[in-house]
Amino acid sequence: MLRQGDAGQVLLALKPLSSIAEARLFSCVHALLGETVRVDCLANDITHQRNMWALRALRSIADEAMHGRWSPSLGIVRAIFAASGDSLPLPETSSSFSASAQDKALTTAPDAAACGQDANMAAACTEHLDDAQQTAVAFALEQDRALGIIFGPPGTGKTSVLVEVVRRSVARGERLLVCAPSNLAVDLLALRLLHAQPELRLVRVGNPERIDVRALELTPELVAARRISKLKGEVGRELKRLLSELSENRKMGRERKSQMASFFRRRMRRVLAKRITDGEHEALADANVVLCTTTAAGDAAVRELHSFDTVLLDEASQASQPNSWLPLLRARRAVLFGDPQQLRPVVSAEAAKGGLAVSLLERAMPALPSAASAGATNAYMLTTQRRMHCRICEWPSTQMYAGQLRSHASVAEQLLVHLPGVRRTDRTTAPLFAIDCQYPSDGSGPSGGIGGFERRDERGAISNPVEAEAVLNHCCELLRAGVKAEDIAVISPYAAQVLLIQAALEVASADGCGLLREIEVATIDAFQACPANDARFARRRPSMFALLTRPSQGREAEALLISLVRSNKDGFVGFLSDRRRINVAVTR
Numbered sequence: 001m002l003r004q005g006d007a008g009q010v011l012l013a014l015k016p017l018s019s020i021a022e023a024r025l026f027s028c029v030h031a032l033l034g035e036t037v038r039v040d041c042l043a044n045d046i047t048h049q050r051n052m053w054a055l056r057a058l059r060s061i062a063d064e065a066m067h068g069r070w071s072p073s074l075g076i077v078r079a080i081f082a083a084s085g086d087s088l089p090l091p092e093t094s095s096s097f098s099a100s101a102q103d104k105a106l107t108t109a110p111d112a113a114a115c116g117q118d119a120n121m122a123a124a125c126t127e128h129l130d131d132a133q134q135t136a137v138a139f140a141l142e143q144d145r146a147l148g149i150i151f152g153p154p155g156t157g158k159t160s161v162l163v164e165v166v167r168r169s170v171a172r173g174e175r176l177l178v179c180a181p182s183n184l185a186v187d188l189l190a191l192r193l194l195h196a197q198p199e200l201r202l203v204r205v206g207n208p209e210r211i212d213v214r215a216l217e218l219t220p221e222l223v224a225a226r227r228i229s230k231l232k233g234e235v236g237r238e239l240k241r242l243l244s245e246l247s248e249n250r251k252m253g254r255e256r257k258s259q260m261a262s263f264f265r266r267r268m269r270r271v272l273a274k275r276i277t278d279g280e281h282e283a284l285a286d287a288n289v290v291l292c293t294t295t296a297a298g299d300a301a302v303r304e305l306h307s308f309d310t311v312l313l314d315e316a317s318q319a320s321q322p323n324s325w326l327p328l329l330r331a332r333r334a335v336l337f338g339d340p341q342q343l344r345p346v347v348s349a350e351a352a353k354g355g356l357a358v359s360l361l362e363r364a365m366p367a368l369p370s371a372a373s374a375g376a377t378n379a380y381m382l383t384t385q386r387r388m389h390c391r392i393c394e395w396p397s398t399q400m401y402a403g404q405l406r407s408h409a410s411v412a413e414q415l416l417v418h419l420p421g422v423r424r425t426d427r428t429t430a431p432l433f434a435i436d437c438q439y440p441s442d443g444s445g446p447s448g449g450i451g452g453f454e455r456r457d458e459r460g461a462i463s464n465p466v467e468a469e470a471v472l473n474h475c476c477e478l479l480r481a482g483v484k485a486e487d488i489a490v491i492s493p494y495a496a497q498v499l500l501i502q503a504a505l506e507v508a509s510a511d512g513c514g515l516l517r518e519i520e521v522a523t524i525d526a527f528q529a530c531p532a533n534d535a536r537f538a539r540r541r542p543s544m545f546a547l548l549t550r551p552s553q554g555r556e557a558e559a560l561l562i563s564l565v566r567s568n569k570d571g572f573v574g575f576l577s578d579r580r581r582i583n584v585a586v587t588r
Helices: 019-032 046-066 074-083 092-099 099-106 112-127 131-140 157-173 183-195 213-218 220-227 231-247 252-288 321-328 349-355 361-366 373-376 391-400 465-480 495-510 514-518 535-539 577-586
Strands: 001-004 007-012 037-041 147-151 176-180 202-204 289-293 308-313 329-338 377-381 432-436 488-492 521-525 544-549 559-563
Touching: 007 183, 007 391, 046 074, 046 321, 074 147, 074 321, 074 329, 074 361, 099 535, 112 544, 131 157, 147 157, 147 361, 157 183, 157 289, 157 308, 157 329, 176 183, 183 202, 183 213, 220 252, 220 577, 308 321, 308 377, 321 361, 329 361, 391 577, 465 488, 465 495, 465 559, 495 514, 495 521, 495 559
Parallel strands: 007 037, 147 329, 147 377, 176 289, 176 308, 202 289, 308 329, 488 521, 488 559
Antiparallel strands: 001 007, 432 544, 544 559
């Protein structure tokens, strides 16, 4: 909604907007009204309220333990505080909590059939997981460990390990809570699990408007609806029978019959509505795997359930500490999956100063583990990646992973030219190279760019028209070489640059190269990707964009173009100086 503000029109947004959506909104309103607007997002305090509840619950667990009353999640709490070197006032006797009688009472004892099924799954597991991934699965399943961490650098199969941990845990009779910070990540996990083992009793908790349509069938409402479909048919048949009896009753007047029929219909609707509500609770209670975001773990429907045996938290490095506690306080043991060398939680500058930019994963794993040190630490590191050419892998391995990240033989030498139908050119035979976009300062470069420098609009949004045209030209070269449009992706750290590149591709498509509009263009965070090579790579004064060939299999992008945008006389690169952001980009 629009209102008059001190600086012209102010747009009030009831929901958070992505950077791309906000930029488009500015453009549309400016075109319609001819004036600049300011966007004010009205705060939604549900997440804040639930985070505060988690912190109060954490304090309560410590207080209860001091009086000898053990919470099922006490082992997790102790493990995280102990790993980070922080103190938590707890009685000394609780140090052996994981082996205590209280803890053993909470451990699910699998029957013989479950053990046999677990053994069968272990055999099947060897068919699609390598030795390191199988070791990671066994590490995550250890019952005497209150907290485990699977450290998964990009392309190492972290999600495959998580899916196998779920399958094996359910096979031995456990109930799991599986969470991630975003709806997208949860939906992807739900679909992977559904594909891996359709017979799992999965329930996906969350706002249906934010759930992928393919995962909607797993919501409690639809699970309950399927369960009562038979009841609905029976109710309908019973209603027909009653109405038939009424019509045959000659002693009852027409008006009375109408009143009775209306009464029966209302009664049946109430019964059916109650059964649907009860069915939703039953679906949750009967599920052996409940999936939701970390915030939704604080939903009343989840909190009313009995404690879970294990909570699995994916993308744990992107969840804030209070938000992570919401699911972690719901189980006896926890396994965190993630990579602290990638993007941290998104928090305000003030919150970051208070330490909230550090995730619980990073806090619980202060030192970089190795695959060989699993027995001596609470973390296990996957070290073989199946995504990048070995040349692309060199920098992240050396700079971010202490030289431990290795390339699998299946991808180590793979190039674009190895794809079906792709011709040999300088663009399809190099795994990684950079294009210098510096042009004469007289404006004779592409798009009239001056020296290839960045520009800012009236809102301060940063873009680079020289790079946008260079990206367009190289996309055309790749298409001419036979690379499919769906195998090409373009990313940039700035939303304004994404819009500029999208517009350039759209115009070129209208001029005859229709395939260009099929190329995906996204921001770094949206694509989970960013710039190339070294943090110093972006600091060079000439504007550059990097082209990485065959960088990603997970997003179906074989060729990734990264428009860095920043180029100014001061050599200032803004948040591109964040090594984690660079790492995310290079490893796509």
